[in-house]
Amino acid sequence: MKQLSESEMLHRAAAYCSASERCIQDVEKKIKAAGLTGEESDRIIARLLKERFIDESRFARYFVNDKLRFNKWGRIKINYEMQRKGIPSDIRSEALASIDEQEYHSLLLSLLKSKKKATRGKDDRDVYTKLLRFAAGRGFETRDACGCLKQLFNGNDYEDDFE
Numbered sequence: 124m125k126q127l128s129e130s131e132m133l134h135r136a137a138a139y140c141s142a143s144e145r146c147i148q149d150v151e152k153k154i155k156a157a158g159l160t161g162e163e164s165d166r167i168i169a170r171l172l173k174e175r176f177i178d179e180s181r182f183a184r185y186f187v188n189d190k191l192r193f194n195k196w197g198r199i200k201i202n203y204e205m206q207r208k209g210i211p212s213d214i215r216s217e218a219l220a221s222i223d224e225q226e227y228h229s230l231l232l233s234l235l236k237s238k239k240k241a242t243r244g245k246d247d248r249d250v251y252t253k254l255l256r257f258a259a260g261r262g263f264e265t266r267d268a269c270g271c272l273k274q275l276f277n278g279n280d281y282e283d284d285f286e
Contacts, residue, residue, distance in 0.1 A: 129163045136167055140176035144185045147177055148209040183210050183218035191222060195234055198222065200262020231263050232271045239275055247276060 127135070135157075136150055147168060154164045171177045183205060190196045190204070198219055205215045238257055244250040251272055258268035 127157045127159070129159065129167065132157050132159055132163070133167050133170060136171060137174075137176050140171060144182045145177060146179055146182045146186075146208045146210060147172075150177060179210055180214045180217065183214050184221060186210075187218045187222065191227070191230065195230060195261065197231070197258070197261050197263030197267075198227075199264060203262070228267065228271070231258065231267055232274065234258070234261065235268070235271050235275055251276060 132154060136153060139145065139153060140150065150168060150171065151164060154167055159167070168177070186205060186208075187201055190201045196204075202215055202219060205218070206212075235254055235258060238254055239250065242250050242253050242257075244253055254272055254275075255265070255268055258271075259265065
């Protein structure tokens, strides 16, 4: 594979950013894979930021929306993944604050309802524990999961066992 020039890589990176929202870290990986130096990479990133091909806050909003709606992840997991992508904490907080509470709660409730149908256990407490673990694995807060599980189990509240 031949070495790309800085201007060729700039055009490729701009096309890459135009196809979908990208964060700085994603673009840096592509540039590094093309074999450009750190200095060239910095210039390309600066140009893409200046021309608004890359916008971390816009990326964070879309990331939160996509992961919530399509992957059905909770706030904890979404925040963790954005942190791994190098998104600053103030931008992460702002994007996570845009989540509609009603939609978030109904998503979690529907997830737990469908999972409850397929979950087997010795008794209700065992099923409750498995569903709580499932919700935690998806990145939902324990408080929210317990509230939804309370609804599903007709007011039986086993959360005292976990405190």
